[in-house]
Amino acid sequence: MIEAHDLVKRYGSTVAVSDLSFSIRPGVVTGFLGPNGAGKTTTMRMILGLDAPTQGSVTVGGRSYRDLPAPMREVGALLDAKALHGGRRARDHLLCLAQSNGIPRSRVEEVLRLVGLEGVARRRAKGLSLGMGQRLGIASALLGDPAVLIFDEPVNGLDPDGIHWVRTLMRTLASEGRTVLVSSHLMSEMALTAGHLLVIGKGALIADTSVDEFTRSSSRQSVHVRSPQAAELAARLREAGATVRAGSTSRAAAPVTGTDAGTGPGVIEITGMDSAEVGKLAAAHGIALSELIPVKASLEEAFMELTRDSVEYQAAGVTR
């Protein structure tokens, strides 16, 4: 259980996190989602006592991280897999961490086996590949067999095999009743691993919801229609209260107007009405339809829609 109350972090005049409150429950993978620069890492650093909150507080299992008697036994964390001394052998790296929390040496061998690094345990950390380094970081998080796990972008740099392994691991950890917080800037990644979502943008909470609910509430549904009488249909649909835009084949964002009747590509996108209603309306007016397709926005699009206003840096001139 991780609980944050009105968490604020300011660096000078920059607000990294503002009034963030949440509680992360055990037994489910919680995806911590937000564009780059949204404050995910800063929040995690505050949970782990690396950064002091400007205001507010955050606790793990009811206690502030710095007050945990044996932190690694309660919280396992991977913020940055490269945060280690490159000249130290993988096994020694894990050993010094284990020792600092009174974790027996035998556990080092266990986690090395668990992440599949027993073959390179004697290699110095700088000689490990990106994927192996990530596995070493995960091994260090698992050392204390903790009830709470925090991973910052754990699949970054992993090959497909490694990505699959991490996803399975996250779900296994959660199914064992642990609290698992995983950050990502990719909605598609979270859709595959997480059961719950915490979405932030520009340091503020945007959504705290289950993945299913998020999909249901925010995916914009539309209806794609092709018709030789598209302009007439568009007019009828607007009368009925639907929103109509020129279809995707024309790529124009401007609404269809009556002037291009018969000459346009004949494709329109309708929102605010489902495909059955569109079909009935067309039939009632004797309008022929050559295509009628319900379109569901992907989770990725829903996420981008949600966080569009809070993206720190946006490429100029890109319209969607």
Add this chain to the structure above:
Amino acid sequence: MTGAAIAPAGPDHRAAFRAATFADVLRSEWTKLRSVRSTFWALAVTVVLGIGLGAAISAAAAHGYAKSSVSGKLSWDPTGVSTSGMAIASLAIAVLGVLFISSEYSSGMIRTSLIAVPKRGRVLAAKSLVFAVVTFVVGEFTSFAAFFVGQALIAGHAPHAALGDPGVARAVVGAGLYLTALAVLSVAAGTLLRHPAAAIAAMIAVLFVLPGIAQALPDSWRNPVTEFWPTQAGSQLTNVHHSAHTLQPWPGFGVMCLFTAIVYAIAWTLLDRRDA
């Protein structure tokens, strides 16, 4: 692999865990120190140059003794000659001490360390203690070895010293103690400055540059510097003979320890307060 259990007994065996202690952090820091190559090289330099340079200077000075002036003979200090390699040793210890913590900052390891041990003062205390003990053992060994090798080379060519002579045992032991205080000062400086290059530069300035500059100053400025500059004052413990405008051996060493304590306290406070 994906089917492997994360814990042999499941999460429930967590109930058995005990609180982490300072002794745990000491063990951890010892593992950190012995598991990087820079430790081996710096300590090898300390021992080899500390003894070897002392031996070379002893041999050369002893052969020149007969031809030296009366004043040269009067100020002949066989103990000081035999342990003159310790200056290089002090540089190696200072660099290693600074790197012991600042390399954690440059690599990012410090974040991993502070997540493992969020009671940050423990990390600094354990690092300082482990490094001080290692330096004390290596320093005393080097100092005594350099003394005996040096005296053996001097004997027969010039008057040599014995441990029983007044002040000699204290000076030889003092050379190791001086390195030990320097070790703690270096770890504190590394913690304070965080950047390896900056911290090493600061230690070189404290050890060599500023005392060197002081030599060029008028007496009214130079004397208080040679008297109270921490490393100058501390090094009085390693001298058999007392020279003008310097503190007595133990008070001098006290000044160095006091300075180290102040730097350590600032480092402790900043480590605790700063975002890592």
